[in-house]
Amino acid sequence: MRIALLQTDPTVGDLPGNAALIAEGVRAAAAQGADLCLTPELALLGYPPRDLLLVPSFVQAAEARLTELARELAALPPVLVGTAWPTPGAPGRPLYNGAALLRAGRVQTRFPKTLLPTYDVFDEDRYFEPGPGPGCFELDGRRVAVTICEDLWNDSQFWEQRRYPGDPMGAVATLGADVVVNLSASPFTLGKQQVRQKMLGHLAAKYRVPVLYANQVGGADDLVFAGRSMAFGPDGALLARARAFEPDLLVVDLGAGGAPPAPGRVEADDFAPESEAWRALVLGTRDYARKCGFTRVLLGLSGGIDSALTAAVAAAALGPDNVLGVLMPSPWSSPGSVDDSLALGRSLGIETMTLPIAPLMAAFDAALAPAFAGAAPDVTEENIQARIRGNLLMALSNKRRALLLTTGNKSELAVGYCTIYGDMSGGLAVISDVPKTLVFRLCRWLNASQGREVIPAPIITKPPSAELRPGQKDEDSLPPYDVLDPILEGLVERRQSPDEVAARGFDPAQVRRVAALVAGAEFKRRQAAPGLKITDRAFGTGWRMPLASRLRT
Missing domain, CATH: 3.60.110.10 (Carbon-nitrogen hydrolase)
Known part of the structure; x- marks a missing residue:
């Protein structure tokens, strides 16, 4: 038979x-x-x-x-x-x-x-x-x-x-x-x-x-x-x-x-997490675009490692000719971030476009000056920058009939280190189930597997930053990712309480703060683009947390 x-x-x-x-x-x-x-x-x-x-x-x-x-x-x-x-x-x-x-x-x-x-x-x-x-x-x-x-x-x-x-x-x-x-x-x-x-x-x-x-x-x-x-x-x-x-x-x-x-x-296979994650992301992106009727995609290129990995996945999934990378530098963007984004575009063979946002930032400042009189600048102005970029990307998505890919990773989405209607704008969150530490591993693996710098080395080695204010680093607001990700793994994937996570050797106050950030960001995740699930517990259809809740787990 x-x-x-x-x-x-x-x-x-x-x-x-x-x-x-x-x-x-x-x-x-x-x-x-x-x-x-x-x-x-x-x-x-x-x-x-x-x-x-x-x-x-x-x-x-x-x-x-x-x-x-x-x-x-x-x-x-x-x-x-x-x-x-x-x-x-x-x-x-x-x-x-x-x-x-x-x-x-x-x-x-x-x-x-x-x-x-x-x-x-x-x-x-x-x-x-x-x-x-x-x-x-x-x-x-x-x-x-x-x-x-x-x-x-x-x-x-x-x-x-x-x-x-x-x-x-x-x-x-x-x-x-x-x-x-x-x-x-x-x-x-x-x-x-x-x-x-x-x-x-x-x-x-x-x-x-x-x-x-x-x-x-x-x-x-x-x-x-x-x-x-x-x-x-x-x-x-x-x-x-x-x-x-x-x-x-x-x-x-x-x-x-x-x-x-x-x-x-018996087909040969590679069960290394980096190989599996890469192939799953490429297939998931290709099929999501194809089954939703899109042949082209676009994304914002910040010079950071998250947008670099997302762009690499997109190029592999749909072909470089069908990917647009958009640079939107602000007065706080470092020259290296712009240069690194352009180098990434050349490495991947994708089209790039530069839309400086300084004039739009000035227009918002002028329009809001009367309403903000007497108030010191804070995260509000940072969020305006993200939302300016989101508007530009959505406009290009409409005009080109291209699917906008968001570039936030799982660590950021977990703690709310993202802006609604800004960097969260889009139709597919490609790496929203990829913790930041795995993002770094994937980029290094990709370069090694291809025998060349697909992702330029400066993108991998620079300290992560949203570049929304002078000298900003992610670690100004968050624990180092090699600490944050294991805490999130315990809270999210293992369903452990803050006390149980702290018992594994983490600072209890830091764990409680991360748990509060996870709970407080639920309203953002509820409005996020669908993301590709690659872990046992993703912030997607299997995540059903209440919005109005006082329990912090």
Whole structure:
């Protein structure tokens, strides 16, 4: 038996386009002798469809497209398609999430998902009713058990603490399955792939059955999917692994007549955090722009390391010819910052433009002079500079019909070291889930991996500064980033209290101040552009903190 894993990059809501990707994959798999094809989770609708699932006409259109797809593929191998369909009118949620088996020109049977995640970015209990458990079907004398994504993530021997009382894989053992397949849309986060491989290998060995996993690839709003579809033999060994961060077709030979599965293609990969983060950011930026209808992007170049990394990601994602870097020097901008920005533009091969903001600053000062009479200059004037720049960038975005990328990192967003309607203006916050220390590591890694200074050395070595007043440095307002980032990791990703973070050796007063900054900046994050999630806890759809709250955690 040969099973093909169709690692597709669907677009949410694009039923014709997603069906075409599936059909194309099935035809290619048939040419390679596949007996069964497997798509990712909800591949027909695109994952995650979110509240599109609450629109009855969308669900009806998906059902109609599924029926058309079954007819179109009638003469080809059967295919398990990830989709959603209405429940039969019983009490509960209105839909099932699962797999539909298309065979011989019709939808032969359906397999609903059992475990519905509601943590982090997931909210499946909002839409779906859980299925009763895994099901099987016969193919060429073998029993194929069908599971959907989370159904594999609850083994009591692998996880110290399980999220659900039941384990669908335990039920698979009673079904006499000869192979387990899993339709998945498991988002990327740094380091998750190694855990995923260990878990799937553990399950295959525990139940002495091959486990095949088809994962989505591509960007979907704030989420990035790395693909890396895989197959494991009954001994738990990795048989095959598809490419990372790009669509692929992986055909796995499970053998015939009692023969063991044949080792397949295992794509080389790099699990270093810098390599993974870079590829995720490039793919997420490319797909966000493409799926939102943009072919060009622009961003402000300050001469700092954050805008440099964002520009490098943009150039890799959309091509240098489609990126505009805008310099907006003020009287406080150092000559080095201007020179470094121009050098970066030449290194990346992108277009640059210079729009000095001193005349606009003077105009604002004059207009506000009567209202500000008797008040000393403070952060207000600094914010005006940021908002002038934001206005210029948005004007260029409108005029050029280009997506504006914001350049703030996770450390800044966490503590509110950013300006609403200023440097936060834009349509995509590319590095908003990249801590400042990782920004530095990524730039050094990029230069080393390319064998040249993609990011000019002065940008990496200069002290970070917003340059909104003479001699300003980030450390005037914040702890050093090599101190701030571990504190933020404890508060944000580990969900620790300030006392728990301080117990790890940090100054308690400093930790409490950072915790207060994180809580006080919630209103800014609520108005930020969507950002690409690459860590276990990002300030995106999985972050649901209240705005009006007195608790400081």
